[in-house]
Amino acid sequence: MTLLGFLVLIAVAAIRLRDLFAVVMLFGVYSLLTAALFMNLDAVDVAFTEAAVGAGVSTVLMLSGLHLTSRWEQRPKRSPLLPLLVVGVTGAVLVHAMLDAPFVGDPQAPVQTHVTPYYIANAPVEVGMPNMVTAVLASYRGYDTFGETVVIFTAGLAVMLLLGIQQGTHNRPGLNAIGDQLVLRSVVKLLVPAILLYALYVQFHGDFGAGGGFQAGVIFATGFVLYDLAFGEGDARTVVPPGWLHRLAALGVLIYGGVGVYALLAGKPFLDYSALSADPVAGQHLGVLLVELGVGITVFAVILTIFYAFSGRGRRA
Amino acid sequence: MTLFEHLPVLVVIIPLLAAPLCVLLDRPVLAWLAALLASWATFAATIGLVAQTASGETISYYLGGWAPPWGIEYRIDTLAAYVLLIVSGIAAVVMLAARTSVAKEIPADRAARFYAALMLAMAGLMGIVATGDAFNVFVFLEISSLSTYALISMGRDRRALYAAFQYLVMGTIGATFILIGIGFLYMMTGTLNMADLAARLPAVSNAATISAAFAFLTVGIGLKLALFPLHLWLPNAYAYAPSMVSVFLAATATKVAVYLMLRFVFTVFGHEFSLEQMALHYVLLPLAVVAILSASLVAVFQQDLKRMLAYSSVAQIGYILLGLALMSPEGVTAALLHVFNHALMKGALFMALAAVMWRVGSVQLTDLAGLGRYMPWTLGAFVIGALSLIGVPLTAGFVSKWYLVTAAIDAGWWWLIPVIAVGSLLAVIYVWRVVEVVWFRPPNPALVDQREAPLSLLGPTWALALANLYFGIHADLTTGTAETAVASLLGGLR
Numbered sequence: 139m140t141l142l143g144f145l146v147l148i149a150v151a152a153i154r155l156r157d158l159f160a161v162v163m164l165f166g167v168y169s170l171l172t173a174a175l176f177m178n179l180d181a182v183d184v185a186f187t188e189a190a191v192g193a194g195v196s197t198v199l200m201l202s203g204l205h206l207t208s209r210w211e212q213r214p215k216r217s218p219l220l221p222l223l224v225v226g227v228t229g230a231v232l233v234h235a236m237l238d239a240p241f242v243g244d245p246q247a248p249v250q251t252h253v254t255p256y257y258i259a260n261a262p263v264e265v266g267m268p269n270m271v272t273a274v275l276a277s278y279r280g281y282d283t284f285g286e287t288v289v290i291f292t293a294g295l296a297v298m299l300l301l302g303i304q305q306g307t308h309n310r311p312g313l314n315a316i317g318d319q320l321v322l323r324s325v326v327k328l329l330v331p332a333i334l335l336y337a338l339y340v341q342f343h344g345d346f347g348a349g350g351g352f353q354a355g356v357i358f359a360t361g362f363v364l365y366d367l368a369f370g371e372g373d374a375r376t377v378v379p380p381g382w383l384h385r386l387a388a389l390g391v392l393i394y395g396g397v398g399v400y401a402l403l404a405g406k407p408f409l410d411y412s413a414l415s416a417d418p419v420a421g422q423h424l425g426v427l428l429v430e431l432g433v434g435i436t437v438f439a440v441i442l443t444i445f446y447a448f449s450g451r452g453r454r455a
Numbered sequence: 456m457t458l459f460e461h462l463p464v465l466v467v468i469i470p471l472l473a474a475p476l477c478v479l480l481d482r483p484v485l486a487w488l489a490a491l492l493a494s495w496a497t498f499a500a501t502i503g504l505v506a507q508t509a510s511g512e513t514i515s516y517y518l519g520g521w522a523p524p525w526g527i528e529y530r531i532d533t534l535a536a537y538v539l540l541i542v543s544g545i546a547a548v549v550m551l552a553a554r555t556s557v558a559k560e561i562p563a564d565r566a567a568r569f570y571a572a573l574m575l576a577m578a579g580l581m582g583i584v585a586t587g588d589a590f591n592v593f594v595f596l597e598i599s600s601l602s603t604y605a606l607i608s609m610g611r612d613r614r615a616l617y618a619a620f621q622y623l624v625m626g627t628i629g630a631t632f633i634l635i636g637i638g639f640l641y642m643m644t645g646t647l648n649m650a651d652l653a654a655r656l657p658a659v660s661n662a663a664t665i666s667a668a669f670a671f672l673t674v675g676i677g678l679k680l681a682l683f684p685l686h687l688w689l690p691n692a693y694a695y696a697p698s699m700v701s702v703f704l705a706a707t708a709t710k711v712a713v714y715l716m717l718r719f720v721f722t723v724f725g726h727e728f729s730l731e732q733m734a735l736h737y738v739l740l741p742l743a744v745v746a747i748l749s750a751s752l753v754a755v756f757q758q759d760l761k762r763m764l765a766y767s768s769v770a771q772i773g774y775i776l777l778g779l780a781l782m783s784p785e786g787v788t789a790a791l792l793h794v795f796n797h798a799l800m801k802g803a804l805f806m807a808l809a810a811v812m813w814r815v816g817s818v819q820l821t822d823l824a825g826l827g828r829y830m831p832w833t834l835g836a837f838v839i840g841a842l843s844l845i846g847v848p849l850t851a852g853f854v855s856k857w858y859l860v861t862a863a864i865d866a867g868w869w870w871l872i873p874v875i876a877v878g879s880l881l882a883v884i885y886v887w888r889v890v891e892v893v894w895f896r897p898p899n900p901a902l903v904d905q906r907e908a909p910l911s912l913l914g915p916t917w918a919l920a921l922a923n924l925y926f927g928i929h930a931d932l933t934t935g936t937a938e939t940a941v942a943s944l945l946g947g948l949r
Contacts, residue, residue: 232635235667239642252645252655253524281518281527285582285594288471292575292598295478296605299568384568388475395472401520405456408464410520 141175156211162200169193179242182348183271190356195441198363202448266419267345267426275350276426280409284394286352287433291391294440298384301447319368326368333361341434345423351430355437363445380450383443390436394429401425462503463516463529466539467585467595469497470546471578474571483558483566490570491550494577498547501539508536509936511943515587523587524648530587534940537791538584538714541798545706546577548802552915553699556809560697561609569609573703575602580711589637589723590647592715596633596679599711600626603704610695618691625688629678636672639664640723652723660728669733672719680712682739682776683746686769693765698809701761705768706802710794713775717787720779721944730782739780744874746773751881755888760811760818763885764804767844770878771797777875778859781866784941789858791937796843796851799926803840803919807833810908810916820889825898829905832913834893836920841886843923846879850927854934 145168152164169192176185240247261273275283337358344350366374378386397409404413411425412418458465473493477486507514508531516529531539553570561569579599583592604626608619641647643664644655659665674685681689689709693701720729729735750769757763771793778790808818810833815822827834843850846857856875863871907913926933 231667231670235639235664238662238664239639248643248645248655248659249641250645254645256525277519278521278526279590282588282591282594285591285598288474288575288578289594289597289601291475292572292601292605295474295568295572295575296601296608299565299572299605300608302565384478385481388478391475392472392479395468395475398468399472402461402464407456407517407520408461408468409518412520 141171141178144171145175156213157209158204158211159201159209161211162197162204165200166193166197169196183269183275183350186348186353187356190353190360195356195360195363198360198367199441199444199448202445206448264419265422265426267423269344269346269348271348272344272350272426272430276344276429277411277422280411280425280429283429283433284398284409287391287394287436290440291387291436294384294387294436294443297444297447323368326364330361330365333357333364337361341430342427344430345426351433352437354430355434356441358434358438359441359445362442366445366449375446378442380443380446383439383446386439387436387443390432390434390439393432393435395432397425397428397432459503461516462500462507463514463531463585464518466497466500466504466543467529467578467582469493469500470574470581471598474574474578477567477571477574481567483563483570484554486567486570487550487554487557490553490574493574494543494546494550497577497581498543501536501543504531505536505540505936507531508533509939511939513943524646524651527591528587528648528650529585530650531585532940532943533936534714534717534791534944535584537795537936537940538710539581541710541795542577542580542584542707545703545798545802546573548806548915548918549573549699549703551918552702552806552809552912555909555911556699556813557697559813560611560699565609569606569697572602572605573699575599576606576703577707580707583711584714587649588647589640589649589652593630593634593637596630599708600630603700603708606700606704607692607696609697609700611697612695614691615695618688618695622688622692625678625685629675629685632671632675632678634675636668636670636675639668639671643668649718649723653725656724656728660732665728666733669724669729673716673735673738676712676716676719680709680716681769681772683742683750683769683773686746686750686772689769690762690765693768693805694759694762698805698812702802702805702809705764705805706798709768709772710798713772713779713790713794717779717944726782726945736780736782739776743773743776743780744871746770747777747874747878748881751878751885755881755885757885758820760808760820760823760889761805763889764801764808767882767885768797768801770882771801771844774855774859774875774878777871778862781862781868783862783866784938784945785858785862785865787945788934788937788941789855789862791940792858792933793855795933795937796855796923796926799851799919799922800840800843803836803916803923804844806912806916806919807837807840810912813912814905814908815902820892822899822901823893824896824902825893826902826905827894828898829902830907833908833916836913836916838890839920839923841889843927845882845886848927849924851923851930851933853927854930858934 148164148168152161155161169188173185173188173193176188257270257274257278261270265273265277267273337354340349340357341351341354362374362378401410401413402408406413412421414424415421470493473489476489480486480489511533513530513532518527518529557566557569576599579595579602582595583599586592586595604619604623607622608616640652643659643662644652646652646655656665678685693705696704720735747770750766750773754763754766754770757766775790775793778786778793811823811830812818814830815826843852846852860872860875
């Protein structure tokens with residue numbers, strides 16, 4: 139309840155404020171609180187994603203977007219009455235809907251009694267991994283996750299269509315948004331290897347604990363974003379040239395889809411990982427590993443694409 | 456499993472995987488070739504599905520090999536195959552014309568990615584239709600929506616950016632509402648599979664949560680199908696998008712939203728809940744009538760021909776919803792026929808405008824005076840499409856209007872006939888304005904050196920125009936399929 143109350147306060151504050159920098163910061167706090175809320179509901183994987191994407195990288199992306207425009211929002215010309223009415227009615231319907239909804243944590247709720255028991259009983263046997271969430275996301279509902287990966291790819295494609303790709307590298311160390319900061323540079327130098335290593339851990343440990351390709355891709359990209367911010371645009375771009383990112387993003391989707399097509403050619407349904415090995419459970423393991431890799435590559439490439447597209451534009455102007 | 460058994464998933468993953476391939480190829484011509492091949496392969500696969508479901512069979516395909524409701528199921532019945540055919544058929548024709556039009560309207564360094572986005576939009580729409588899983592609908596809705604926003608923003612006019620942004624805001628609200636609706640359904644039933652939902656919903660249908668889910672889904676899908684008054688995004692989006700995007704969207708996007716509404720209203724909730732408990736038809740009927748009359752009237756005053764056709768689309772969606780609101784098998788059949796026929800007419804009309812845009816660089820009515828002398832074939836096809844839009848006998852448009860009028864009479868709603876008549880009359884007026892200007896006005900001096908459009912644009916335009924005549928004469932092809940689809944969709948209704 140306290141968390142929800144804070145969420146409402148932050149939402150109202152974000153609407154009232156005209157300083158967009160503060161609004162972006164509030165969005166970050168909002169996401170962090172949401173992540174805490176998910177934690178409270180025992181949805182560790184979702185909380186992890188929300189913290190990495192919502193509180194982490196999207197704040198940076200919004201700030202770099204803000205960097206291209208003005209910090210202060212103009213007063214809206216139209217009256218806010220109609221939007222207020224729409225929001226009011228929507229809110230009323232949502233509250234009305236809750237009247238007959240099962241309580242949070244009710245063991246007799248339909249969500250707990252219909253498909254979930256099957257996953258709990260069979261995921262360890264059929265897919266053979268301790269993290270059931272990963273089993274559901276990557277295997278039972280792996281096609282949805284494939285679709286989500288394509289959604290991320292589409293988002294990157296949209297940014298590339300609109301802003302173009304910043305070709306080549308301009309090796310201008312020191313030319314960055316925050317200037318020459320000695321302490322920051324030292325801290326970043328220490329942090330970046332740890333961040334990249336942690337991303338790899340999250341990537342490959344998703345079968346056992348919270349994590350997987352989405353979170354790992356975001357964290358990996360964060361390492362590069364941080365380095366770029368502290369050391370200027372040259373070096374990070376030498377390691378991963380912007381001209382290659384869209385190919386990398388496409389490659390990730392093709393890895394995921396390729397696993398599906400392989401199963402298809404082996405005479406099994408699309409994305410049936412048991413086609414990958416003589417032992418179905420080993421096949422599931424390999425399949426999940428490969429598709430998570432595809433997800434990680436696409437997410438990493440798309441987030442870095444968006445960041446480069448924004449930051450590259452700002453400095454050129 | 457043979458390749459034939461994989462058709463349900465192939466029609467979605469062929470365009471879906473063509474998209475990253477287009478990005479990797481990175482050259483306009485190669486990307487276009489990949490997209491062309493993918494769209495025709497998909498079209499061929501869809502014909503296979505239509506043949507398999509022609510007499511009312513349902514094909515089920517387990518993705519990942521997991522049985523529903525634990526895994527995701529693709530479920531193709533006659534209705535789904537029929538809508539898949541519209542989407543893939545239009546995409547295949549659009550791709551034929553795309554190379555010429557895109558080379559002129561899209562910068563060469565972005566053309567490959569443009570084709571990729573077009574493939575994603577197609578795959579998204581196909582995925583929405585093919586799936587039997589409510590959450591999977593949302594995932595593919597996101598794919599098609601995001602790529603559509605990007606495609607619209609590629610219009611040459613700066614206003615395309617604002618149009619895309621407007622659609623992004625409205626579309627995202629729609630998608631969020633749909634997600635909330637699906638979330639409520641899951642909360643009350645514990646399942647996401649549509650067939651399983653249909654089986655488990657009656658037990659909880661009195662809960663406020665289910666009514667709210669129905670309301671959220673209706674409004675969300677209403678935003679996507681440009682249900683009056685939620686259509687405000689549509690005119691600008693169609694008017695400022697690149698020509699090929701306008702053709703593809705006008706012929707397919709709202710049709711898929713209509714399909715989604717049918718799926719939720721009849722398959723998931725069932726007509727007893729949707730009609731008797733929620734009385735959806737009393738909401739749809741007045742909105743459909745207002746849409747037909749007001750949007751047709753606004754179309755009469757448009758100078759930009761793409762905008763005119765866009766308003767006409769809002770009115771045509773009104774006819775489709777009118778058929779739905781009659782809530783009889785005849786009415787829904789009329790709606791389905793109009794979904795198909797409207798795709799053909801708007802495809803032909805927007806394709807003709809794409810050819811005009813290619814030659815003249817404008818579709819403002821004032822710039823086109825006397826153009827009929829220079830581009831008689833293009834504008835001839837435009838006239839055929841327009842006649843079909845009005846509903847002249849021997850065109851496809853006549854068939855669906857005829858069914859609609861008959862269904863209205865059967866339902867005893869005589870007062871709908873003047874509404875349909877006035878709508879058609881307004882269509883005559885806005886079409887006649889164009890005919891008068893391009894054929895009977897003295898030529899605009901700026902047009903003197905114009906010639907006919909190249910064959911790559913003229914061919915697809917005429918293919919669609921002739922389809923309007925073909926399905927107007929051989930109406931039994933579409934009516935038969937529509938009746939089979941309705942029979943399996945409505946089941947118990949009367």
